Amino acid sequence: MNLDEELRAALRREDPSLGFAERVAAKAHSSPAPKAVMRFPRMMWAAAIAAVLVTGLTAMYEYRQMQAEHASRDAVIALRIAADKLNNARDKVSRREN
Amino acid sequence: MTDDPERFEELVREHQAMVFSMACRYLRNRALAEEIAQDVFLQLYRKLPSLESQDHVVHWLRWVTAHRLIDHSRYEKRRPQSPLEDAPEPASADSMGSADPLLSDMLRDLVAALPENARLVMILRYQEDLDPMDIAQALDMPIATVKSHLHRSLSLLRDKLSRKKGVGL
Numbered sequence: 001m002n003l004d005e006e007l008r009a010a011l012r013r014e015d016p017s018l019g020f021a022e023r024v025a026a027k028a029h030s031s032p033a034p035k036a037v038m039r040f041p042r043m044m045w046a047a048a049i050a051a052v053l054v055t056g057l058t059a060m061y062e063y064r065q066m067q068a069e070h071a072s073r074d075a076v077i078a079l080r081i082a083a084d085k086l087n088n089a090r091d092k093v094s095r096r097e098n
Numbered sequence: 099m100t101d102d103p104e105r106f107e108e109l110v111r112e113h114q115a116m117v118f119s120m121a122c123r124y125l126r127n128r129a130l131a132e133e134i135a136q137d138v139f140l141q142l143y144r145k146l147p148s149l150e151s152q153d154h155v156v157h158w159l160r161w162v163t164a165h166r167l168i169d170h171s172r173y174e175k176r177r178p179q180s181p182l183e184d185a186p187e188p189a190s191a192d193s194m195g196s197a198d199p200l201l202s203d204m205l206r207d208l209v210a211a212l213p214e215n216a217r218l219v220m221i222l223r224y225q226e227d228l229d230p231m232d233i234a235q236a237l238d239m240p241i242a243t244v245k246s247h248l249h250r251s252l253s254l255l256r257d258k259l260s261r262k263k264g265v266g267l
Contacts, residue, residue, distance in 0.1 A: 007209075008224050008227070010202035010203075010205035010224075011205075011225040014115060014119050016132050020136075021110040021111040024114075027136070028143040
């Protein structure tokens with residue numbers, strides 16, 4: 001006798017009871033379809049994340065634009081004030097010289 | 099792989115002997131083995147769309163069944179573990195010839211009494227005829243550990259059987 005052969009004979013495959021495949025298939029088909037349950041929420045999550053990202057980036061861009069506009073407006077005002085002061089000073093100097 | 103219902107039933111028929119026998123040899127309980135085999139196939143049904151080929155299905159089934167069985171013995175503890183050294187001596191085999199049904203039954207009992215990893219290694223080696231490299235892959239185990247389990251289990255089986263007059267393997 002050879003132990004390897006005896007083990008192969010002892011541990012050879014055998015089938016489960018009759019109708020096993022039919023029972024498993026029936027049970028599988030009676031459970032909810034996995035794709036419909038699993039994929040829809042994943043797509044929803046992806047869409048929600050994309051929407052949040054787009055909204056956030058747009059808001060950030062708008063905010064930066066607004067800040068830049070304010071800054072340029074302030075700079076123009078500051079330049080105008082400085083120009084007025086310089087004009088006043090020049091007028092005073094020219095009046096004294098005359 | 100397709101998730102067509104008829105194809106799924108064919109797949110179950112094709113692989114039921116492999117999955118059921120692994121569970122049955124491991125647990126030595128046909129009802130429990132069928133229950134676990136059914137769970138494995140239901141898991142396959144959910145996984146089927148992502149499996150690419152027949153080989154992938156076979157590999158996946160072996161891997162999931164093996165891990166399901168290990169989980170079962172670790173967490174459910176339905177079957178008390180006893181080391182092979184403590185297993186009862188097999189019945190006398192004086193009258194046993196080669197491929198004797200009693201000797202086969204005795205060998206199945208002895209294999210079922212091995213520690214869980216060694217038991218799975220023996221089942222994959224002798225039921226599924228896998229070489230140590232494939233067993234290592236199926237069980238996420240280093241190949242040296244697989245070889246060591248095989249060597250040790252075979253020595254223990256020989257020792258156990260040789261204690262009985264007439265069974266010199």
